[in-house]
Amino acid sequence: xxxxxxxxxxxxxxGESLKISCKGSAYTFTSCWIxxxxxxxxxxxxxxxxxxxxxxxxxYSPSFQGQVTISADKSISTAYxxxxxxxxxxxxxxxxxxxxxxxxxxxxxxxGTLITVSS
Amino acid sequence: xSVLTQPPSVSGAPGQxxxxxxxxxxxxxxxxxxxxxxxxxxxxxxxxxxxxxxxRPSGVPDRFSGSKSGTSxxxxxxxxxxxxxxxxxxxxxxxxxSGLGVFGGGTKLTVL
Numbered sequence: 001x002x003x004x005x006x007x008x009x010x011x012x013x014x015g016e017s018l019k020i021s022c023k024g025s026a027y028t029f030t031s032c033w034i035x036x037x038x039x040x041x042x043x044x045x046x047x048x049x050x051x052x053x054x055x056x057x058x059x060y061s062p063s064f065q066g067q068v069t070i071s072a073d074k075s076i077s078t079a080y081x082x083x084x085x086x087x088x089x090x091x092x093x094x095x096x097x098x099x100x101x102x103x104x105x106x107x108x109x110x111x112g113t114l115i116t117v118s119s
Numbered sequence: 120x121s122v123l124t125q126p127p128s129v130s131g132a133p134g135q136x137x138x139x140x141x142x143x144x145x146x147x148x149x150x151x152x153x154x155x156x157x158x159x160x161x162x163x164x165x166x167x168x169x170x171x172x173x174x175r176p177s178g179v180p181d182r183f184s185g186s187k188s189g190t191s192x193x194x195x196x197x198x199x200x201x202x203x204x205x206x207x208x209x210x211x212x213x214x215x216x217s218g219l220g221v222f223g224g225g226t227k228l229t230v231l
Contacts, residue, residue, distance in 0.1 A: 018136035045159075045225070091154070104170075107176065109164040109166070
C-alpha cells in the first residue's frame, strides 16, 4: 500500500525557519510527483507546488513562489517543504500528496502536518 | 478567491440525490484539463473520490459519479447516507499557471 508519512506538528515563532518532511513508501519514489497543499484554519485547499524527485524539477504556484522551498532527497524517498522566515499567516495544516504525472489526481495523501506560528 | 467556483454548501435527506457543481473557465476546465474530486472529513486528510472527470478509485461506492461539460464539472451523490456528510473539493489545472493545479473553494455537504 502506497504511504506518505509526514513529520509531526510544530509550534514556532515568527521569523524562525522550518523544514517539514514527507516520506514515501511502497512505490517508486522517483517516478511520481509530490505536491504540497496548504489548508489554513477553517479554509479550503490550496495548491502550493510540486516536485519530481527523479530529477528535482520543481514548480511553484505564483502565490507561494519565493515564500517556500520544495525539495526532495531521493536516496531516502523524502520530500520537504521549508520556510526561511515564518509568519503568523503560515499557520495551517500542510499536506503532501502523490501524483503519477504532473496533471494527474492526488491519489495518495500524507496525514498532514500542523504548523502553528505564534509569538 | 478560488479559480474554480463551488457552492459553499448543499444539503439533502437520506436516500436523496445531490449534485455539487464546479465552474471554471476556458483557461482551466474549458482548456481540456481533467477534473478530480476529493472528500474530506473533519480532522482528516482529503481522499480521492473521482479522477479524470468520471472515474472512481477502487473502493469508492458507485453512488458517487462525476461528469464534465464545457467549462464545468459536477459531482453527483445518489442514495445519500449520513456518512457522506463531509467537505468536497474539485480540482483541475490552469493554463495561465503553466499547467499547475487549482482547487475549488469546497462544498460542505449536510445530510439532513
